[in-house]
Structures are given as C-alpha cells and as structure tokens.
Amino acid sequence: DQQVKQNSPSLSVQEGRISILNCDYTNSMFDYFLWYKKYPAEGPTFLISISSIKDKNEDGRFTVFLNKSAKHLSLHIVPSQPGDSAVYFCAASAGYGGATNKLIFGTGTLLAVQP
Amino acid sequence: NAGVTQTPKFQVLKTGQSMTLQCAQDMNHNSMYWYRQDPGMGLRLIYYSASEGTTDKGEVPNGYNVSRLNKREFSLRLESAAPSQTSVYFCASSTRDRVMDEQYFGPGTRLTVT
Numbered sequence: 397d398q399q400v401k402q403n404s405p406s407l408s409v410q411e412g413r414i415s416i417l418n419c420d421y422t423n424s425m426f427d428y429f430l431w432y433k434k435y436p437a438e439g440p441t442f443l444i445s446i447s448s449i450k451d452k453n454e455d456g457r458f459t460v461f462l463n464k465s466a467k468h469l470s471l472h473i474v475p476s477q478p479g480d481s482a483v484y485f486c487a488a489s490a491g492y493g494g495a496t497n498k499l500i501f502g503t504g505t506l507l508a509v510q511p
Numbered sequence: 512n513a514g515v516t517q518t519p520k521f522q523v524l525k526t527g528q529s530m531t532l533q534c535a536q537d538m539n540h541n542s543m544y545w546y547r548q549d550p551g552m553g554l555r556l557i558y559y560s561a562s563e564g565t566t567d568k569g570e571v572p573n574g575y576n577v578s579r580l581n582k583r584e585f586s587l588r589l590e591s592a593a594p595s596q597t598s599v600y601f602c603a604s605s606t607r608d609r610v611m612d613e614q615y616f617g618p619g620t621r622l623t624v625t
Contacts, residue, residue: 437618438619439616439618439619441615442614442615445613487554498569501553501554502553503552
C-alpha cells in the first residue's frame with residue numbers, strides 16, 4: 397500500500413517556464429512533508445519542507461504548497477533551469493514534534509528541463 | 512568535510528554470500544539511517560540509529576542487521592544475500608532524531624545478487 401504517491405513518473409518543461417510536481421498521500425496522520433532532489437549516481441539532497449500547520453513554504457525558486465483537505469502537495473519551480481533536471485522525491489512523516497524520524501517516500505518524478 | 516561516505520560503490524554477490532556495507536559521516540550527526548531504493552518503489556527505510564548505541568527497525572528490516580560502531584559509523588550487513596536484495600543502498604545522517612532535521616545522504620552502493 398503506497399502511502400505517498402507521485403503519479404507522474406516524468407515531466408518535461410521548457411527552460412524559464414514553471415515546473416509543477418505533484419504528490420498525494422493517504423495517511424491523515426502525516427504532518428510533515430519534504431522534497432528531495434536526486435541526480436544520477438548521487439544520493440538525494442534535501443530541497444524544501446513544510447509542516448501541516450502551514451499551507452505554503454517558499455525558498456528562492458522553489459515553493460511547496462500543501463492542501464490538507466485534499467491530502468495533496470505540490471512543488472513549484474519558477475523559473476525552471478536545465479540544472480533542475482533530476483528525479484524529485486516527495487516524503488512524509490507522522491513525527492513532527494515527536495521522536496520519530498521515519499520518512500515515507502514517494503516513487504519519484506523525473507523532471508527534464510529543455511533548454 | 513566529506514559528508515556521508517559509503518563503501519563499496521558497487522558489489523556483485525552470489526545468493527547465500529554475506530557482506531557488510533560501510534557508512535561513515537564526519538558531520539558529528541547523532542542519527543544515521545539505511546535506505547534501499549528499488550525501481551518504482553522510492554526509498555524505503557531499512558534500519559536507523561537515533562544515537563550511538565541504539566538501533567531500530569524501519570519499514571523493510573528483514574534479511575538485514577546493523578551495527579552502530581561509534582558516532583561516525585553505521586554498517587549494514589547481509590548475512591545470506593538473496594536476489595530480492597538487489598538494490599541501491601543509501602546511508603544518511605541527521606543532527607537529531609527528529610523528522611524535521613534534514614537528512615544528508617551518501618552516494619549509494621549498487622548491489623546485485625545473482
């Protein structure tokens with residue numbers, strides 16, 4: 397049972413345009429969400445996060461939106477750059493403010509930004 | 512700082528063989544983790560260690576053992592490798608055992624079991 401779902405395996409966007417990556421979750425106990433970026437032959441790197449007490453978090457070109465009622469979050473990248481081409485993983489946890497640090501990852505979306 | 516390092520980068524095992532994957536971090540982090548990544552499955556937590564001297568099971572612990580040797584090192588052992596353990600293994604670390612703490616990942620070990 398996939399608790400965190402990224403239904404789009406891949407996405408292609410033109411340089412300078414907006415990239416929107418989506419993530420859905422089923423566990424209503426999740427209260428903290430993260431996005432990781434992964435290049436081939438490297439480990440994932442942390443990108444941005446959001447807790448359930450917020451509906452938006454912004455960091456430079458990256459913005460994450462959370463819709464708790466729909467159990468949906470999205471990552472917006474504006475403007476997209478060729479260096480953003482990577483696999484993006486959504487992750488969730490039910491441990492905000494607690495002791496657990498167990499993350500549940502989605503299956504990833506491969507973003508290709510065309511020059 | 513090297514961050515999180517993993518050895519080896521690649522390994523091929525025959526079914527039934529054993530091996531240990533090594534992980535070390537030089538960031539003075541308390542918590543360390545082992546994940547596996549399989550096609551279409553994302554990353555799944557195998558074991559983690561909240562602090563030196565403690566280890567806990569993650570989502571997919573069967574067939575694996577871990578040792579937190581000291582604060583820097585966290586190893587993953589496959590006692591009797593099976594083809595189902597063919598995967599890419601990532602080690603990660605974070606400052607504390609709280610989910611909001613960013614996890615830093617190593618480059619991964621690609622393991623094939625034939």
